[in-house]
Amino acid sequence: MGCCSGRCTLAFICGMQLVSVLERQVIDFLGYQWAPILTNFLHIIVVILGLFGTIQFRPRYVTGYAAWLVVWMTWNVFIICFYLEVGDLSRDSDLVLTFNLSMHRSWWMENGPGCRVTPITPPPSWAPEDHRYISISGCLMDFQFIEVAHSSLQILLALVGFIYACYVVKLISEEEDSFDFIGGFDSYGYQGPQKTSHLQLQPMYMSK
Known part of the structure; x- marks a missing residue:
């Protein structure tokens, strides 16, 4: 019963991880965050295998x-440190999350709750020609805190998943050991009852 309960809980946690x-992944695709996209993809594969x-x-x-x-x-701890600019990390660095392939930032930077985006014309002389120069105001929550909240949720789910995964592995191993002990995996451990035939000899009398 404990194994079934633990497995069901772990399966539910895997489902929650896949949804989140x-x-x-969709948000990172919209923001062209290539490093998180690759890591998310690997995580999806491993969670499916774990499920x-x-x-x-x-x-x-x-x-x-x-x-x-x-x-x-x-x-995810690194992502939190990156957006909170812990140590020498800077969220304005293009190389870390986009592999220096674009100047995009987090999708939440322009699309966060309450954010108003205002194009600035004419753009500064140093701005690239293929990029727009904008001003963002009115955000109810800064984009870095939204990213931190997402990573914190992932850490929480991963921590609970890790605990239940260790628990399920322990229970499955114990069940396999118990099954081995009673000969569950020994094809020769059980022999069916053999049918024996007994022929009862009766004396025969011949009359002369």
């Missing part, structure tokens, strides 16, 4: 999923 990361392992009793898949969650949490 797909929403994040498969949970449903099909594959502890190796669940173990790989748990190991990836450590990397995923580390990545």
